[in-house]
Amino acid sequence: MAYFITLLKLFTMYFKIGLFNFGGGLASIPLLQNELEKNGFMGYDEFFNVLSISQMTPGAIAMNTATFVGNKAAGIGGAVVATFALALPSIIVILILAKVLQRLEKNIYKRAIFFVLKSLTTALILYAGYMIARATWILQNKVEIKTIIISILMFGIAYKKKINPVILIISSGVLGYLGLYIL
Amino acid sequence: MLKELFISFFKIGLFTFGGGYAMLPLIEKELVEKRRWITQEELMEMFIVSQMTPGTIAINASTFIGSKKAGKLGGFVASLGIIFPSLIIITLIYNFLGESFDNPVIHSIFLGIRACIIGLIASSTLKICRKSFISGMSYIIFIIAFILLLIFDISPILLILLGALLGAVTTFFLPSRIKSILEVK
Numbered sequence: 001m002a003y004f005i006t007l008l009k010l011f012t013m014y015f016k017i018g019l020f021n022f023g024g025g026l027a028s029i030p031l032l033q034n035e036l037e038k039n040g041f042m043g044y045d046e047f048f049n050v051l052s053i054s055q056m057t058p059g060a061i062a063m064n065t066a067t068f069v070g071n072k073a074a075g076i077g078g079a080v081v082a083t084f085a086l087a088l089p090s091i092i093v094i095l096i097l098a099k100v101l102q103r104l105e106k107n108i109y110k111r112a113i114f115f116v117l118k119s120l121t122t123a124l125i126l127y128a129g130y131m132i133a134r135a136t137w138i139l140q141n142k143v144e145i146k147t148i149i150i151s152i153l154m155f156g157i158a159y160k161k162k163i164n165p166v167i168l169i170i171s172s173g174v175l176g177y178l179g180l181y182i183l
Numbered sequence: 184m185l186k187e188l189f190i191s192f193f194k195i196g197l198f199t200f201g202g203g204y205a206m207l208p209l210i211e212k213e214l215v216e217k218r219r220w221i222t223q224e225e226l227m228e229m230f231i232v233s234q235m236t237p238g239t240i241a242i243n244a245s246t247f248i249g250s251k252k253a254g255k256l257g258g259f260v261a262s263l264g265i266i267f268p269s270l271i272i273i274t275l276i277y278n279f280l281g282e283s284f285d286n287p288v289i290h291s292i293f294l295g296i297r298a299c300i301i302g303l304i305a306s307s308t309l310k311i312c313r314k315s316f317i318s319g320m321s322y323i324i325f326i327i328a329f330i331l332l333l334i335f336d337i338s339p340i341l342l343i344l345l346g347a348l349l350g351a352v353t354t355f356f357l358p359s360r361i362k363s364i365l366e367v368k
Contacts, residue, residue, distance in 0.1 A: 018238050053276060056293045059269030060241035061202050067273035079274050087262055090238025094246040095258050097236060101228075112361045113350035117231045119321045120346040122311050123328035124234065124339055128204035129304035136297040147298040154302030158208065159309060162216070165208045166198050169299050176295015181288055 006074045007081050013039055014066050014085035021062060032065060041069055062086060146179045184253050185260045191218065192245050192264030199265075200293075201300050203233070203240025208303040210244070211310075220252055223314055235343055241265050318364050 013035050020031060029051070036042040042050065047065075054064035063083060070082030104110040136147050154168050191213050199206045207230065214220045221229070233243035242262050249261025316322060328346070331337040354361045 021237055021239065054273075055201065056289070057269070057272050057276065058197050058199055059265075059272070060199065060239040062239045063241065063266060063269045064273050067270050068277055071274055071277040076274060079270060079277075083266055083270050086239070087242045087266055090236070090242040091246045091259060091262050093236050093238065094232070094243050095250055095255055097232060098247055098250050098258075101232065108358065108361065108365075109351055109354050111365055112354040113347045114228065114231060115317075115321070115361075115365060116324055116346040116350040117235075117343065118227055118315065119324035120328045120342055121227065121231050121234060122308060122316075123325050123332060124342070125204050125207060125230075125304060125311070126308045126329060127332045128202065129301050129308070130333065132201050132205075132297055132304070133301045136294060136301060139294075144294075147294055150295055150298035151301040151305075154299045155305045156302075158303050158306035165212055165303055166194075168303065169198055169200070169296055172295040172299030173292040174295070176298065177288065177292045179291075180294055181291035 003074060003077075007078060009039060010041075010070055010073055010078055010082045011085040013041075014070075014082045015088060017062070017066075018086040018089040032062065036069065041073055144180075146183075147176075150175055150179070185257065187218075188249050188253060188257055188261045189264040192249070192261045193267055195245075196241070196265040196268040199241060200296050203244070205300045205304065206241055206244065207307045210248075211307065214248065221248060223311075225251070227311065227315055234339070235347075320364060 017032055017035060033044065033047055036047055037044070050065055050068045051061070054061045054068065057064055063086060066082040066086045067079045070077075070079035072078075074081070101110070133151070137144055137151070139147075150172055154172055157163060158165065158168060195206060195209045195213055198209055207226075210226060211223075215223055215226055229244055229247045230240070232247060233240045236243055242265060245261040245265040246258040250258030253260070312322070312325070316325070324346075328342060331342060332339075
């Protein structure tokens with residue numbers, strides 16, 4: 001019984017986070033941390049550890065923390081419940097919205113708003129890059145020239161050549177290991 | 184179709200490091216260039232919608248593309264595809280490595296990957312500017328928005344709300360001007 005109550009608690013909490021998490025990724029952290037503490041799943045220090053693991057591993061950050069917290073609270077069942085609860089509001093909202101947008105295809109207001117939002121979204125994408133750069137090019141208050149070199153190199157290849165980004169990501173992992181650990 | 188959707192999004196999920204925005208170059212390659220399921224234009228539209236709506240960008244974007252390709256079920260399957268790698272990898276890490284993950288080797292590999300993501304994001308941004316900015320106005324809004332984010336630390340939600348308001352108000356007061364900008368394409 002206690003197991004099911006935990007699952008229910010996980011579901012409710014992550015559904016709520018999924019519903020009120022706007023702007024993606026790092027924007028959701030304060031809400032997430034608050035909810036975890038309130039529900040007694042995880043304290044601040046522990047959350048910070050989980051957050052850094054979530055950033056290092058593939059997948060959306062919020063999703064990774066959901067899997068982690070779920071595992072900790074109720075094993076693999078908890079992980080599945082938490083992760084799906086987080087995804088569910090998105091799936092519902094987007095499915096409805098996709099239909100509405102299709103109907104508005106030619107609407108002048110929709111087109112004007114999307115014209116502005118296209119520029120804003122591009123700025124937000126670049127800003128996300130800047131935020132990652134701040135945590136990668138500068139380590140412990142020192143400029144890390146090796147990571148800057150990798151960034152510039154990969155930018156050049158990605159922009160000029162039609163190469164699969166997966167190959168660039170894997171090679172950069174190798175370069176990071178060689179350049180930052182071996183050397 | 185459903186199987187292909189799942190595999191494509193599984194692949195994208197597996198190599199998305201550093202949050203939803205970092206998915207962009209991967210989606211570009213896999214869905215725009217390789218499979219030709221969506222156009223660059225639709226990709227941008229999808230990112231815009233994913234940002235405005237609640238939920239993680241990754242799941243929003245997957246549901247959106249999946250539903251466009253194969254209805255409601257497609258949306259669901261694509262989201263499953265993007266969720267699965269996280270679910271598997273994090274569960275493995277939790278059960279085998281626990282909560283401390285302070286390994287210098289993994290740390291150095293991850294730094295290399297992050298450095299790469301920066302380059303990929305910069306390249307994608309430049310490509311978007313060149314391919315889908317249809318007027319000088321697009322560049323002006325882009326630069327103002329970036330300054331607001333960088334210097335004034337404006338919240339992304341507020342920025343998007345202001346942007347939507349700007350679009351609506353200009354259309355209301357200057358419909359002919361807006362039409363002339365939109366008709367260029």
